[in-house]
Each structure stands twice: as C-alpha cells, then as structure tokens.
Amino acid sequence: MKTRHVLLLVFLMMIFAACSNDTEQADNEVDKSSLIPALSEYSDEEIEDIDRGQELVTHTNDMLPENVGNNLSCASCHAGAGRGDSLNLIGVTEKFPQYSEREGKDVTLEDRINGCFLRSMDGKEIDPEGETMEAFISYFEYLSKNIESGDQYDFMTVDERADNIPAPNVEQGANEFSRYNCMSCHGRAGTESAYTGPDLWGPGSFNDGAGMARFSNMQYFIKHYMPKGQEGTLSEQEASNIAAYILMQDRPEFEGVNRFPNGNKPDDYLNEETKEALRNNYLDWTDFERVQDE
Numbered sequence: 001m002k003t004r005h006v007l008l009l010v011f012l013m014m015i016f017a018a019c020s021n022d023t024e025q026a027d028n029e030v031d032k033s034s035l036i037p038a039l040s041e042y043s044d045e046e047i048e049d050i051d052r053g054q055e056l057v058t059h060t061n062d063m064l065p066e067n068v069g070n071n072l073s074c075a076s077c078h079a080g081a082g083r084g085d086s087l088n089l090i091g092v093t094e095k096f097p098q099y100s101e102r103e104g105k106d107v108t109l110e111d112r113i114n115g116c117f118l119r120s121m122d123g124k125e126i127d128p129e130g131e132t133m134e135a136f137i138s139y140f141e142y143l144s145k146n147i148e149s150g151d152q153y154d155f156m157t158v159d160e161r162a163d164n165i166p167a168p169n170v171e172q173g174a175n176e177f178s179r180y181n182c183m184s185c186h187g188r189a190g191t192e193s194a195y196t197g198p199d200l201w202g203p204g205s206f207n208d209g210a211g212m213a214r215f216s217n218m219q220y221f222i223k224h225y226m227p228k229g230q231e232g233t234l235s236e237q238e239a240s241n242i243a244a245y246i247l248m249q250d251r252p253e254f255e256g257v258n259r260f261p262n263g264n265k266p267d268d269y270l271n272e273e274t275k276e277a278l279r280n281n282y283l284d285w286t287d288f289e290r291v292q293d294e
C-alpha cells in the first residue's frame with residue numbers, strides 16, 4: 001500500500017473511532033453486561049467469595065434467616081442480583097462513602113447495605129466486619145470493576161423517582177392491579193406461595209421505613225419495571241394508582257426512626273401515620289411534594 005493510502009486509511013479509522021465514541025457518550029447505550037469482567041481474571045479463592053456474594057443477593061432470606069424478617073431477597077428489587085434493569089448495582093462501590101440525608105453524615109457501602117437489612121429486609125444488621133459482609137462487598141466490587149468514580153451510565157441507579165406524579169385513585173389502583181395480572185406472579189401477598197414475584201405487602205414484605213415505602217419510589221418502579229416482561233406499558237396515572245393501592249396495605253412497621261437530622265425528610269413515606277391521615281382525609285395525596293395538583 002502506498003503511504004498516501006495508509007494515511008487515508010488511518011484518517012478514516014480515526015473519524016470512525018471518534019464518531020462511535022461520540023454516539024456512545026451521547027446516549028450511553030452500552031450493553032451493561034459487557035462492563036462486567038470475566039471471572040477468569042480472578043483466583044479460585046476470589047471467585048468463591050464473588051459467587052457467595054451473588055448467592056446472598058439472590059437468596060438473602062433463605063441464607064440469612066437471622067437477619068431477614070420477611071420473604072424478600074436483595075434481588076426482589078435489585079433485579080438479576082444487581083445486573084438487571086431495576087435498581088442496578090453495577091458501579092455501586094464507586095459511589096461510596098456517600099453523604100446520606102437519612103443519617104446526616106457520610107456512610108460507607110457497608111452502612112448502606114445494613115440500612116437495607118433494617119428496612120427493605122425488615123431485619124437485623126449483619127456484622128460489618130464479618131465474612132458475610134465481605135462476600136457482599138466482593139461481589140459488588142466485581143460488578144463495579146470496570147467503572148470509575150464519576151462515570152455516568154443510563155442504567156445506573158441515580159434518583160429513581162419522578163416529579164409531578166399524577167394524584168392517585170386507590171380504588172382504580174385495586175382494579176388495575178387485577179386487570180394487569182400482577183397477582184399471576186406476585187401471588188397472594190402475605191401467604192406462602194410458589195409464585196415467582198416477591199411479596200408486595202403483608203408480613204413477608206419490606207417495612208414502612210424502606211425506600212420502597214416512599215410513594216414516589218414505588219410509582220417509578222412500577223412505571224419503569226413492571227409488569228415484568230411488559231415493562232413500560234402502564235401510564236404514569238396507572239402506575240400512580242397501583243403504587244397507592246399497594247402502599248395503603250398493611251406491612252411491617254420500621255422500629256427505628258428515619259431521622260434525617262438535618263431536615264429534608266421526604267414527605268411521602270407511607271407509614272402508619274401518613275396512611276391514617278390519608279384514610280381520614282386530613283392529608284391529601286397532592287400534599288406530597290412530588291405529587292401534582294390536578
């Protein structure tokens with residue numbers, strides 16, 4: 001090949017590389033599984049820890065009955081053990097330590113995981129220095145290996161709630177819940193069942209101090225990730241109605257206090273107090289900051 005041709009070829013390759021880079025940066029449409037490293041890069045001992053971490057995320061209630069008070073696993077919300085679409089955990093180790101409004105101070109990833117044990121799992125903290133915690137962290141480090149602090153991808157969990165949620169109608173929500181066959185997977189909540197979806201309320205579900213007990217989080221989750229297999233088919237209004245219907249049901253009470261010592265406490269936790277107020281009409285759904293007036 002003549003030098004001229006080689007130069008032209010190099011030039012074209014540079015343009016091509018620049019363009020493909022641009023589109024990637026523009027919409028960040030990466031295949032998230034391609035960011036997860038090959039296990040062959042790890043030693044047998046490391047692989048054992050990573051596998052145990054993944055098992056723990058997937059079968060939390062079976063493996064840690066002392067620490068889990070309900071029927072959930074981390075994967076009940078963090079789909080695909082943190083590799084899926086909902087509440088993805090790839091890159092999570094790069095986000096901690098992080099300031100937490102709820103605690104009023106910087107928290108470590110270990111603190112954050114234990115926050116989920118107390119609320120989402122309605123259970124007890126695990127030893128922050130024990131082997132179980134080590135396995136969780138090894139797994140999350142493995143998922144995050146190719147992510148650098150500050151990287152932003154669309155699949156990352158940032159602020160999984162909407163502003164301007166249309167005010168819900170709980171009775172409509174009850175109808176839509178059966179119309180969209182949520183029960184075909186979620187079974188009858190609170191009863192023992194062989195269905196594939198986790199308990200949405202009752203003693204087997206998360207407690208009212210959990211992130212998911214916030215109306216805005218629940219609405220967003222349903223709008224974007226349910227019904228599984230037909231995600232995105234519900235309207236904002238339908239997701240709002242169904243979220244309200246689910247969160248108005250009984251669930252375990254969080255025994256600690258969601259302190260928010262420096263203020264900024266979200267107003268949309270549906271705990272006993274707010275549910276009572278809503279039932280008796282001295283609180284209106286539109287009183288919540290993220291819910292829109294007609």
Ligand code: HEC
Pocket residue numbers: 057060072073074075076077078087089092095112113116117120121136157158160206210211212217
């Ligand atoms: C009932 C649903 C639910 C369950 C079960 C659950 N989580 Fe979460 N998790 C959430 C929600 C919602 C958030 C988003 C933060 C928020 O607003 O509370 C979150 C956030 C997180 C974060 C921070 C993510 C980030 O990008 O900042 C970590 C880490 C985490 N969860 C780990 C776990 C672990 C480990 C378990 C199991 C022991 C678990 N979660 C169980 C709902 C859940």
Ligand code: HEC
Pocket residue numbers: 072075076077078079080084086177180181182183184185186196197198199200205206212221222225226227228229242
């Ligand atoms: C095809 C089965 C299936 C259908 C239908 C389905 N879900 Fe789910 N749902 C799941 C699975 C499985 C999970 C666990 C997370 C994951 O893997 O995506 C889940 C998780 C959830 C969660 C978070 C976990 C929890 O316990 O709160 C909510 C809320 C939820 N679904 C609501 C709904 C609603 C509302 C509908 C109907 C509009 C619905 N789902 C329809 C399978 C299903």
